[in-house]
Amino acid sequence: MDIRIGFSGGKRVDAHFDGRVVQTDQSPQGGGDGSAPEPFQLFLASLATCAGIYVLGFCQARGIPTDGIEMVQHHDFDMEAGRLSNVRIDITVPDDFPQKYVPVLERVAAKCAVKRVIENPPRFQITAKTRSGVAERSATA
Secondary structure, three states, rough: OEEEEEEEOOOEEEEEEOOEEEEEOHHHHHHHOOOOOOOOHHHHHHHHHHHHHHHHHHHHHHOOOOOOOEEEEEEEOOOOEEEEEEEEEEOOOOOOOOHOOOOHHHHHHOOHHHHHHHOOOOOOOOEEEEOOEEEEEEOOO
């Protein structure tokens, strides 16, 4: 899947893929209008929703209602290093949730594909070129 990026004015940056558009913007403090989530917020949300889809699938496969299940993702930041240092997801289930599955939910949520990519990061290659194809610079991180 390729993702095409578009600039729709101000600090808005949109991702186009599979006939969909995911819009981002910067907060007013970052010079944007705050009209959409910031890219980093979408990244964090992708972690939480990925874990959520695994929990949802587990429950659906067993006919367990998801009403009353709450998942909250917490973040710790290392301000000196300027990085995300810890992510914790708390899953709370209603009292009538099958008790034998409560500890299993931790393992299920941990299967999240986004989390696995972060744990084993891919190599990134970024290239810039003119329309005629002449490479201006290339960076590998």
